[in-house]
Amino acid sequence: MNFYEKFLHIDRRYIFIFVALRVIIPLVWPLGLAVTTSPPVENVYNAVEELAPGTPVLVSVDYDPSTQPELSPMTIAVLRHCFARDLPVIITVLHPGGPGLALEISDRISKEVGAVYGEDYVFLGYKVGSSAVILSIGQDFHVSFPADYFNTPIDEIPLMKKVKNYNDIGLVITMSGSTYPDAWVAFAHERYGQKLAAGVTAVMAADYYPYLQTGQLVGLIGGLKGAAEYEKLINRPDDGLKGMDAQTIVHLFVVLMILLGNIAFLFVQRAKKREAA
Amino acid sequence: MHISTDIWIWIAAILTLCIYSFLYKDNPFYKFAEHLLVGVSAGYFFVIYFWNLVVPNLLTPLKNGFGTLFSGGGFTGDLAALVPGILGLIILTRLIPKIAWMSRWAIGFYFGAFQGLTITGYMQAYILAQIYGTFMKGNNPVFSVALIGSFFSDPGWGKILLAVSGPLMILGVICTLTYFFFSKEHKGFVGGVAKIGIVFLMIGFGASFGYTVMARVSLLIGRLQFLLRDWLGVIS
């Protein structure tokens, strides 16, 4: 077996090691590869920028741990942005697997920026029945969320005293690993004219571009790349940009392996032909 | 370095490593994790279904329904829950060999109901919506004479791509469908068209494969972040 043939039949465990290293190294020592921002993400950023300080933003954590690696970085970036702009944040959860994640993130980020619970942000928790919940917020938050996640009646929460329904909310951002944005578009935007943005996984992003064209979504954050762009916009590098480094490197590695594999394959084929001749 | 002191994080981390050990080869650690996962998850779904479905949709309505009935309130809609209740018990006849055949009644019910849902659901999502989508992109047709005309008045790469994309889409759908002709041998004209269908299929499969790589890497990033940050604390 010559070198090329050996390469073609390389033990796949070597590939595994390379993949693992190519993810671990950028996570530990970020490379800071350049990321250029794209209009859909810039539009979300601008929508937040345009709000007057004090205008509440609703962030809905509509995903579970399976899509968390992609969606948590963008949720964190958006929260940081809102807090930096003095926009109070109302957090809701429509996915049954989401409350734990939402709690952890809101806890961590509020501590980091010194946001006060009840004034700068509030966590309303999970309610079953996605479309019905979205609709009911249009009437009144009380319908679906009489109390917050910690069972404090929302009438006793300073922030919620100022908020009745969508009319009092500047922007809704849904972070979702499945079809929740469709429900938000259909019920919050179409029915109540609520300004809406979405954060989705990379695989889903293409499905939601049409909503951007029609203006049903003001902006869209797609996958780790989108999160990285948002981090760049708010100038606060974190998991998105780090993950993006890892993703880019693994991508290029896979492409390189395919190319090398084909070159080796070509040489082996040629050698075989020569032998046959 | 701030290694976690939470016992549950340690458990989660060790189990994560046990699963990863499978990449090297099958081994006792993997076997342990595998059997634990199968056991815990099998029980998990049963418990979840019980609390989230059986209790609110079977036990509670039955309790209310019979409550009203026995207190003289007559029959109420709650008693409709008897349907799945009885079907469920019929399914369990499988445990008694003598009358195991009765379970087929419940299976017939289950299969029949879903077939009805399938016929209409697939007609909408897989046939009508796809035909519609072949012609229309959002609210605009995929091609128009004007679009093609605009290429001839002002030729350019972007324009030609825009102009041919629509017709190419329709052609692609027709050729791919031809590949799925079963009652005609793929020879001659039909064979040629089916070949073009295969070209579309292969490009489509390649593109979908490439499109998914990124999402898969992010899963690995998530797990490694857990190990490196939440457990070992080597990254912030």
Add this chain to the structure above:
Amino acid sequence: MKKLTGIFIALSLAAAATAAAPEEPSLPVAARDGPNDAGGAVEIFWLASPLEKEEGFKGYEVQRRAEGEEVFATIAEIPPGEVVHQDQEAEDGVPYEYRVRVLTSEGAPVVLGVSKATASGQWFNTARTNALVGVVFTSFVIIFFIFRARGGAELFVRKIAGLDAVDDAIGRATEMGKPILFVSGLADASEISTIAAMTILGKVARKTAEYETPLIVPCYDPIVMMVEKEIVRQAYTEMGKPDAFDEDSVFFVTQSQFGYVAAVDGIMLREKPATNFYMGAFFAESLILAETGAETGAIQIAGTDRVTQLPFFITACDYTLMGEELYAATAYLGRDPLFLGSLKGQDWAKAVIMLALVVGTIFLIISTDLGIWFAKLFETSAS
């Protein structure tokens, strides 16, 4: 063929004619029963008031009163820019009067107009007429050819490589003295692909019974397990080897997607099956299964109707049944005339769809409006 197409097009035209066109309110306010709904809803439209352009305009107020009531109660406040509201709390059969008023920052609201409507549930969803036409037409063609096949018509079916390989794959396992692994997807018994997988399992089990090759069938769903157990038992009985049937060869694992995958991966590495079948509905796990199987050197035959997973099976397996080929397997392996007939019916339906695509293209070339009109015949309603 011509006749069928004619009927199809005529029906589609009829469907288009009956579909309700979106109404433009001619009066300042118009209320109507919510179309194609379960009842309990009234839609109220109005023409934008000239006051909209003036300063101090705050929006509209929709009010309602039932027949016999004196006062109007406000049911919704509508922000500027919208001219439609759906009253979801109307009671069926009660005649209501709806009043829309313009709200301004100063002065009392100005009445825009009044309109009457009664909510009711409909017995036919006109927005689904096209689906009805489609279902009736497709069913008719398929049943027609099933009947023709019963009459003894000659039926041809083209080669499907993945299915031709089934015999060889089982033979190979027998020679090697190794088992065969059959995974019937990770969906419940309600999925058509799972049912197709069950039928293929029946055919495979007959072969393994004949050669007395061990068969391993781990199941994701308990109902699938129940049914498959019976199918395999039946296959062994029919081949005259009821004693060779091992009750424990068909077993339940877990309904957790990746728990199931962990277990099947373990089976592949420990039992080293010579042939792996993956038939049915698969999700993200497809590649984990197929790559693990490839590593053990098994022959792998996959079949799925999950379009997103096909690329992974195509690359990692030896043979892959794509989409409709999976359903065709039953007809192909069994050569039962009724099944072959239905296959022929599907082909005719396909031909009509292709014709519709060509017609639509021609229409689009003639006139964009005509093309859009034709495309809209196939538009589906979500509700």
Add this chain to the structure above:
Amino acid sequence: MRRELPLAICFIMGIIMTVQFFIPHRHSQWLFDNMLKWLIIVLTFAMILGIGNLVKLHIQKVQHRRRDWLYSIVALFGISASLITGFGWGIEADSPFMVLFNYVQIPMQATMFSLLAFYIASAAFRTFRARTVEATLLLVAAVIVMLGRVPLEGIVGRWLPDLAEWILDYPNMAAKRGIMIGIGLGAISTALKIILGIERSWLGGGD
């Protein structure tokens, strides 16, 4: 009773649920909403059989000291842990059941899922070879789309991501639509055969 009755039930239910789709009326909607719940309840009963089967197999393994029987004890332990915590303390957010779910089941499931990152790389290397024209097309499309999704702006122009998007939007969608229409017809045909009792393998054998 043994074969005809289940076939008849299947037929009737199939027709009812097909017709239901076209009726928006409240009664019809009620049936649809409840039917989905009922079917899952039936499934839950069947899970008793499934879990019973799983438990039986592992107990047998332990009893007969078959290969790897020690691990069967682990599986049995897992089932008991879920069932006992789930029925004993309920499934609220901080219950023992959810702790088990969050720190045992979720990490392992997520890890299994993440194996894909490795396998997608090894599968690409192993199988993406320009053996035939078809394989080459697949390979080229995959490489273009992969490169198009990496932020390489500045190194190569916008044309690469644009081309990748075009491939996804047109040739890829065309192929998908073709497959889906075929699937639609095949599924309707299979469902029809089941309703009509032509496809009856689900009945199993015997009388």
